[in-house]
Every structure is written in C-alpha cells, then in structure tokens.
Amino acid sequence: MLVYFNGKIRNKDEVRISPDDRGFVFGDGVYEVILSYKGRLFRAGAHFERLRRSLKELRIRDPELKVLRNVADKLIHENHLDQKIATVYIQISRGAAPRKHFFPAENTPVSVYAAASPFDPPEEEWKQGTSVILLPDNRWLRCDIKSTSLLPNVMACQQAKEAGAKEAVFIRDGAVTEGSHSSFAAVFKGTLHTCPESHYILPGITRQLVLKLCPEMNIPVSLYPIQESHLQNADECMLLGTTTEVMPVVRINEQQVGDGRPGPVTRRLQQALRKMIRGE
Numbered sequence: 439m440l441v442y443f444n445g446k447i448r449n450k451d452e453v454r455i456s457p458d459d460r461g462f463v464f465g466d467g468v469y470e471v472i473l474s475y476k477g478r479l480f481r482a483g484a485h486f487e488r489l490r491r492s493l494k495e496l497r498i499r500d501p502e503l504k505v506l507r508n509v510a511d512k513l514i515h516e517n518h519l520d521q522k523i524a525t526v527y528i529q530i531s532r533g534a535a536p537r538k539h540f541f542p543a544e545n546t547p548v549s550v551y552a553a554a555s556p557f558d559p560p561e562e563e564w565k566q567g568t569s570v571i572l573l574p575d576n577r578w579l580r581c582d583i584k585s586t587s588l589l590p591n592v593m594a595c596q597q598a599k600e601a602g603a604k605e606a607v608f609i610r611d612g613a614v615t616e617g618s619h620s621s622f623a624a625v626f627k628g629t630l631h632t633c634p635e636s637h638y639i640l641p642g643i644t645r646q647l648v649l650k651l652c653p654e655m656n657i658p659v660s661l662y663p664i665q666e667s668h669l670q671n672a673d674e675c676m677l678l679g680t681t682t683e684v685m686p687v688v689r690i691n692e693q694q695v696g697d698g699r700p701g702p703v704t705r706r707l708q709q710a711l712r713k714m715i716r717g718e
C-alpha cells in the first residue's frame with residue numbers, strides 16, 4: 439500500500455514516525471476523512487477548508503494544502519482505487535520535538551500523513567437501520583475542531599460496540615449533541631431537528647449537505663438542541679457522516695424509534711445524498 443508521509447509517496451512499511459512525534463505523545467494533531475467514489479473525492483473543498491480551520495484553531499502550521507489535494511488524488515490512483523469506493527485519511531501533527539507541553543520551536547516541521555483505503559459500504563445497515571446508545575458527553579469544549587485527540591469518542595464507541603450498537607450518541611446538559619464519529623438528526627412531525635453549530639459539535643460536512651437538501655425537498659428544519667427526554671417521541675432518527683452517509687437509527691437504548699423501521703424523511707434524504715455521491 440502506497441501512502442504519503444512528509445513530502446513523499448512511499449510504501450506504508452517504509453514510513454518511520456518519531457516516538458517524539460506530538461501526534462503520538464499528546465494527540466496533538468488534526469485529521470480529515472474524505473470519501474472517494476470511483477476516483478472522485480466527494481466535497482473535497484469543504485474537507486480541506488475544515489482542515490485549514492482545525493489547523494488555525496490549534497495554531498499548527500499550515501502545510502501546503504493544495505499539494506495535499508493532489509496527493510489525495512494520486513493515492514487513489516496509485517493504489518488502484520479509481521473504480522472503487524474508498525476513503526482518504528489525512529493527518530497533520532505538530533511534529534516531533536522533546537516532550538514539553540508548550541509548542542516546539544517555530545521551525546519544527548509538522549508531520550503530514552495521508553492514506554487511501556478501500557471502503558466497504560454498509561448497504562444492509564443503510565437498508566435496515568441501526569441502533570445507538572446514549573452516553574454523557576464527556577469530551578472537551580472544542581468539539582468543533584477535528585482533532586486526533588479522540589479518547590472519549592473511542593471509549594464511547596467501544597461501549598456502544600459492547601452493547602451491540604453501531605454508535606454512541608452524546609448527551610450534554612440534557613440535550614443531544616452528536617455521535618462519537620457521526621452527526622445526529624431526528625424527525626418530529628415531518629420537521630428535521632438537529633442541534634445548531636457550536637463548540638459542542640463538529641461542523642459535519644454531511645450534516646451541512648443535508649441541511650442544504652432539506653429546503654430543496656420541502657423538509658422543514660429546526661436548529662434547536664433535541665432534549666433527551668423528547669427523543670422517545672421522535673418519528674425518525676438518523677446518523678450523518680462521510681462514511682455513514684444517512685444512516686437510519688431504528689433503536690435507541692433498546693427502545694424502538696417510530697415503528698422500528700427507517701422512516702420516509704430519512705429514506706428521501708438517504709436517496710438524495712446517495713444520488714449526489716454516486717452521481718446516479
């Protein structure tokens with residue numbers, strides 16, 4: 439497998455990352471995951487824009503992101519993924535330096551890694567729907583930054599897995615924020631509800647697209663936090679994300695959502711997004 443590391447495309451086995459790398463020591467880095475459908479990166483511009491913002495917020499030096507855009511295309515091609523569904527993972531850390539909490543010297547080069555991998559779409563789950571559990575949101579207060587420091591997300595997702603669920607959905611101050619690796623939305627009487635953008639959630643690119651699709655499809659939208667206590671009245675629930683697309687949620691904590699089957703608004707959005715991604 440060919441990957442990109444610090445300026446060169448090389449075999450993954452040949453990549454050597456310093457144990458002093460701040461990504462390794464502190465989780466001091468940012469990342470993006472982009473879907474590639476048959477060689478075409480979906481919403482690459484938005485992903486690179488978010489990457490630029492994450493870097494800026496964490497004051498990590500901006501490597502040439504234009505170069506990285508070409509690298510992403512090259513990785514798809516060189517790994518023979520042009521006719522497949524794949525993901526491109528990009529990670530930038532603050533570089534390698536002796537362990538000190540404060541930033542390393544100005545001239546410390548950032549570490550840049552990118553890889554493309556085949557993606558197996560969860561077709562059956564998209565059809566049948568999936569289940570989630572609710573957990574307290576114990577993440578930091580800058581969830582809008584796509585940082586590689588993901589320990590609370592990892593712990594929550596593992597807890598979901600052990601409970602036989604796909605995703606953990608976080609609750610902060612009695613309201614739903616988002617999933618451990620996806621955005622969350624619910625439908626009440628035909629209106630799509632999702633929490634507004636803030637430091638409590640990642641500005642999901644799929645969420646943004648769905649919010650743009652809704653008015654075009656005559657689906658009203660409400661951008662207010664969904665109270666946990668109201669979730670049981672939701673007619674439909676869904677997870678949104680780059681690899682999740684529009685995933686119907688049919689069970690929350692063992693309780694059925696609506697009639698236990700993916701609902702009509704979810705289905706319509708799922709199809710509309712699918713059409714955009716696949717150009718159907």
Ligand code: PDD
Nearest residue numbers: 471618619620621640642643644679680
């Ligand atoms: N996760 N919220 C969180 C916490 C996420 O990690 C993600 C994406 C999303 C959805 O964002 P987008 O639609 O831009 O993919 C929301 C990626 C895929 C991951 O960590 O693998």
